[in-house]
Amino acid sequence: MTYRIAITGAGIGGLAAAALLAQDGHSVTLYERFATPRPLGSGLVVQPVGLAVLDSLGAGDEARALGAHLTRMLGHSGSRIALDVAYRPDQPGLALHRAALFHVLWQAATRAGVTPLTGHTATDTLETPGAIHLVTDHGSHGPFDLIVDASGAGSRLSRLTARPLPFGAVWADVPWPGTDLPGTELRQRYLAARRMAGILPIGRLPGDPTPRAAVFWSLSAAELDAWPDRDLQDWKAEVAAFWPAMQPFLTGITDKTRLTPARYSHGSLARPYANRLVHIGDAAHRASPQLGQGANMALLDAFALALALRQPLEKALPAYHRSRRWHLGLYQALSAAFTPQYQSHRRALPLLRDHVLSPLSRVWPLPRILTALVSGDLIPPVAGRR
Template identity: 55%
Template sequence: MSYNIAIAGAGIGGLTAAALLSRQGHQISIYDQFDAPRPVGSGLVVQPVGQAVLNEIGAGDAARAKGNPLRRMLGHEADNGRRVLDVTYDHDPDGAHFGLAIHRASLFDVLHRAATEAGVAITPSHSITGYKDGHLHFDGRAPEGPFDLVIDSSGASSPLSPIQARPLPYGAIWGTVPWRECGLPQDQLTQVYRRADRMIGVMPSGTLPDSDNQQAAIFWSMPRNAYEAWRTHPLSDWQEEIAQLWPEAQPIFSQITSHDQMTMARYAHGTLRRPYSDGLAIIGDAAHKASPQLGQGANMAMLDASALAKALAQYPLLDALPAYAMARRWHVRIYQAMSWAFTPQYQSDSRILPALRDRALFPVSQIPPVPKILTRLVRGDMIPPMASLTPRD
C-alpha cells in the first residue's frame, strides 16, 4: 500500500528515509527549515552497518568515491606516549570491513542526489513548530497535510520529539582543513589525550563535493561552557598547547588561522522509550542522543530509516511503527549504554577514569577475544541492528 508521507528535516536520516520509501512507491515530501537544505558539521564515520544502508539506496559507491577508508582507531596519552586506544576494523585477511570517513557535505550531497533521483520533493524555508492530526505546522506558514505518516528526522533540537536528554559536560570544536602529510597514516583516525580533559583528533576525511583535494577533520575537546572563553584568547596560545601535546599534528592544526574556522558541538544523552506515536515516527538524534565517542550517530539515523522502511514494507501502518521500534530497541539501547560508559573515560574532568582506562581497561582490551568484540562494537554490528525485521518468504 502506498502512503502520503512527510519528513521533517533534510538531514542524514531524513534523506535516507526519503530515498528508501520513495523507491517503495510512497509519496514523499521533505520539509526543511533552511532556505536551501545544507549539512551542518565537519567529518564523520560511516561504519559498515551504515554503508550497507547506503548500498540499499544505490549510494554506496558514490559515498566511497568521496570518502576515505579507515582501518584503525589509535589513541595515545600525551604525557607518556602510551597507547590507550587501539581498535582495528577487520581481523580477516581480506580486509573487507572499514570505516568510511567522509565530510558531512559530501555525504549530504550523495544522499540528496539519491533522494531527488527517487522523485522526492524537498520544500525549504519551512520551520516546523508542531504536528497535529496528520498536519505539520510551521512558523509563519499555513499547515500542510493531511499525511498518513510524519517522520521526525529534525535532529537533536526537534520540535516534535518528546525526548528528554541530559547535557554532557564536554563537547568539542571541529574544523576541516586540507590534508597534509605529517607522519600520520591516512587510513587511521588518530587521537591524543591528556587524562580526559584534553582530547585532540585528526581524521582524514576524503574530498569535498566538486573537489578532488583530500581533507582532514580535526577536533579538540573542551567543556561545553568553555567555547566563548576559548574565542577570547589568542589563537597562538591554543596552537602552542597543541604543539606541546602533539607535535606531530601541528602541521595540520597550524592551518587554523581564525577562531571562526572551528565550530563548537555540544552533546547530550537521552533515549526515547517509544520512538513513535499516532501517525508519527521519530528517527535519528530526535529519538536518541549521545556523544560521538563511538562514531555511530550517522549510522544510527540511517539504520532507523532502513528499519522503518522495512517495517512499512512488511506491515500495515498501525503495526509498522511498533515493529520499527521493536526492531531497533536493543541495538539502540546497547550502543547508548556503551556511549554512556566510554565517554567519561575520554571527555571529563575525572582523574580516576583515565587512570583506570590506561592501566586496566586498555591492557584488557588487547587480550583475546576482547579485540574482536571491540571491533564489532566500532563497526556497529556487535548485535544485529534490526534482528526482528527479517524478510518474509
C-alpha cells in the first residue's frame, strides 16, 4: 500500500524520509522554506547505526568517500584523561561536514524521484474527512494521507516546548592544517565543565579535495548573548592560551562571520504523532550534541517511519512510535545525565568525572558499553530489528 505524503523540511531527517518513502513507492512532496535548500552548521558525526540507514539509501559509500573515519574520541582535563571511547575496529564513526551529508542525501532523494517545492514555510495543517492539507505561507496544499514534520527546532507544526540548556558553542569549519593531531580522532579539552574546546576531522566537501576540520568552543548562555561584541583577536588569544594545539586551526579565521553561534535545548514529545501528522528529528526531540547522536536520531526516525508505513496508516504511526520510543528515551536520559559533566556551572560533577567516572570507564566491561553507547546501538535503535 502506498500513500500521498507531504514532508516539511529538507534537512537530514526530511531528505532521508523523502528518499526512503519514495523508494517504497509512496507519492512524496517535499516542502522547504529556503528558496535554495542548504545545510546549516559545521561538522557532525554519523554513527554506525546511522551509516546503516545511509547504506539502505544507497548513499553509504558516497558518504564514506567524503567523510573522515573516526576511530576514537579522546578528551583531556588538564593532564587527566576525562573521556576515552574507541569505536569497534570494523565499525568506525564517520565525521562529515553538514554540506557533505546534505549532498549525499539530496542525491539519494533526487534518484528516488523527489522534487522539492522551495520557498514554502509550513505554518499549519488542516484535516478534512479522509485526508489532511498542509498550510504554508503560499496557501493550502493537498490533499495528503500523511504529513511528516521534519522542520527541525523551528517547526511551527510541533507543540514541543524544549528546555534551554545553559551552554552552547561557536563553531567553524577550517582547512586541516599541519598538526600532530590524528585525522581519525575527535579531540576535546575541558576546564572543569565551564569550558570545552574540540577539534573534529570532517573529511572534505564535494568537489574539493581539501581535508577540513570542525572546531568548537563552548560558551555559556550569557557569553553567547555577548558574543556579537566579543573581539575576534581577543577570543583567538584566549583559545590559543587554553589549548595551544588549536591555534593552527584558527589561523584562517579572520572574520567572525566564519563562526556560527549555536544554542541547545532538551526535550521530547511524549506522543510524536496525531491522526495524520507525525514529527521526526528535532521537531520531535532535542538534546545536547554531547553524545554525537543528533544526525543519527534523524536518520533512524526516517528509517523507522518508512518501515512502519508498510502497513495501514491507523496502525503505522503508533507502530513507528513504539519502534523508536525506548531508544530515544534512553539516549535522551543519558544526554541529560552526561551533559552537565562537560557543559555546566557545576563544580562537583567535573571532579566526579575526572577522578571517579573516567578511571572506571577504562575497566572492563565499561569500554565495550561506552563503545555501544557512542555507536548508537546500546539497545536496538528500531525495536524488533537489528
